[in-house]
Amino acid sequence: MRVREAGLADIPALVALRLQLFCELGELATPEADPALWQATQAYFTQSMQEGSGRSWLVEVDGQPVACGTLAFFVRPPYPGNLSGREAYLLNMYTRPDWRNLGMASALLDAMANCARELQLGKLWLHASEEGRPLYERMGFVANPAYLEWCPAD
Numbered sequence: 029m030r031v032r033e034a035g036l037a038d039i040p041a042l043v044a045l046r047l048q049l050f051c052e053l054g055e056l057a058t059p060e061a062d063p064a065l066w067q068a069t070q071a072y073f074t075q076s077m078q079e080g081s082g083r084s085w086l087v088e089v090d091g092q093p094v095a096c097g098t099l100a101f102f103v104r105p106p107y108p109g110n111l112s113g114r115e116a117y118l119l120n121m122y123t124r125p126d127w128r129n130l131g132m133a134s135a136l137l138d139a140m141a142n143c144a145r146e147l148q149l150g151k152l153w154l155h156a157s158e159e160g161r162p163l164y165e166r167m168g169f170v171a172n173p174a175y176l177e178w179c180p181a182d
Contacts (some may be wrong), residue, residue, distance in 0.1 A: 031135045034084040039073045040094040042084055042120070049122040075168065083140050084120065086175070087132045095123035096165025097136040099143060099152070118154040133163050141167065 034042055046069055047059035056062060076082030080101075087095035098120035106113045118140060123132050144152050152174070156164050 029130070029132060029135065030088045030134075031139050032086060032088070034077075034086050036074065036077055038084070038086055038133070039070055039087060042073050042098075043069045045093060045096045045122050045124075045181075046120055046123070050122070052122075052125075083136055083143060085136050087123070087127075087136060089127065092145075094127040095132040095136060097121045097133075097140055099140050099151075101147075107150075111148060112148065112149065114149050115151045115153070116144060117151050118152050121154075121160060133160070134166075137163065137167055 043066060044059060045091060047056060047062075047066060050056040051059060056065075056093065060066070073082070073084065077084075077166075082098055082100045084096060084098040085094045097118065099116040099118055101114065101116050102170065104113045104115065116136075141152070152169075154169070157167075
């Protein structure tokens with residue numbers, strides 16, 4: 029198992045893993061089912077890597093990507109405890125089913141947490157699946173009931 033930061037050449041693997049996640053969640057029938065989503069996701073990863081607004085990591089086994097995770101950076105006005113206002117949203121955590129429960133997600137989370145410390149981010153936050161929640165709680169993430177969401181398209 030090798031954990032490493034993804035580069036531009038890894039974007040097809042990141043897109044494939046992300047779309048497999050959507051298949052598993054029942055949001056896509058197959059990774060190829062929505063070509064526009066594939067292209068938009070590829071454009072997102074390309075832009076975020078080029079601009080530095082996001083960083084992604086891969087876990088490889090025998091040179092094959094089997095897991096991934098992403099930090100999307102943003103800045104908001106300073107607040108108590110975070111004078112820089114810099115934070116990141118953790119997303120795109122996915123491990124192929126055959127490779128689960130082998131420590132890959134933990135290794136990814138460690139790499140992303142180290143990045144957050146190095147960049148002195150004030151906070152990481154995420155939306156967790158029930159399956160993923162114990163991993164994040166072991167790392168020290170806590171639930172926050174203060175968040176509400178609104179989708180303008182609804």
